[in-house]
Amino acid sequence: MSGIYLDDLDLRILGVLQADASVSNLELAAQVHASPPTCLRRVRRLKDVGVIQRQIAIIDQAKIGPTLIAIIEVSLDRQTTEDFAAFEAYICAEPAVTQCYRVSPGPDFVVVADVKDMPEYDELARRLFKASSNIRNVRTFFSTHRAKFEANAPVRAVIDKSQ
Template identity: 35%
Template sequence: MATTLDTFDRKLLREVQEDAQIPQNELGSRVSLSTAAVNRRLRRLADEGVIERYAAIVSPEKVGSPLTIITSIEVESEQIDLLDAMKRTFSQCPQVQQCYYVAGEWDFVLVMTVRHMEQYNELTRQLFFANNNVKRFKTLVSMSRVKVGLTVPVDLDE
């Protein structure tokens, strides 16, 4: 069920997605609210699950993991317990940045950040070859990061 958001909520969401560390008084100035109102609204948006969490965006290159890999996976069986086990395994792997259970030719799509191809090769052994429910997988190696983000478009008109 969607949360009812007014124009102020939507403006706040746009701003904090761009910079979650912006001081609340400056945020208030940008959206025409008092600091106290900003604080109350952000707390409510977090309590209602609209804001899931705040995070820092780290440069993979600067921390020694410059290689982005996208992997599509087809499973042998879509039995619920087997899918749940795969979701847990993928979620617990620190190199997996994003995991999607998808419709179509493939069942999962993973976006991973790794140090080098040898590390990815080891991950294929752990995550795919060692899992009897992986039928096949396909690997795409990113040549450059063109756009990376998790910003959700927030329309002001609604």
């Protein structure tokens, strides 16, 4: 596995930013026990090398309107590298799709979509899955309760073997 080297300070910075990316550089420095200029340099580096892809706000969907979370298993007829890439590009272009994973074993993909209600899901499914000639099977589950949702991932040191 290749990657960049992340030391303990990088890991602490990532931990704080995953919990709250809106902290100021001064707050970040205080929380990770480093100087503000050091934190600023480290965060810029983490962004430049792609460890930090983007900063987002996680909203409480229930507070802005009803939502229906669809967890969709998709199996393709043809399963070449090109077919997988084409499906990923196709499905990820849909604004209602919030997550897409290639999985194994079982279906080829698990897709998560946020829609307003069943009629909106029906329209989405008709548009995305009935129009594609390479979809063999679609099976959808609907969330009845979300017990946990986190955007933060475990962070661990990775050494770049190319250096």
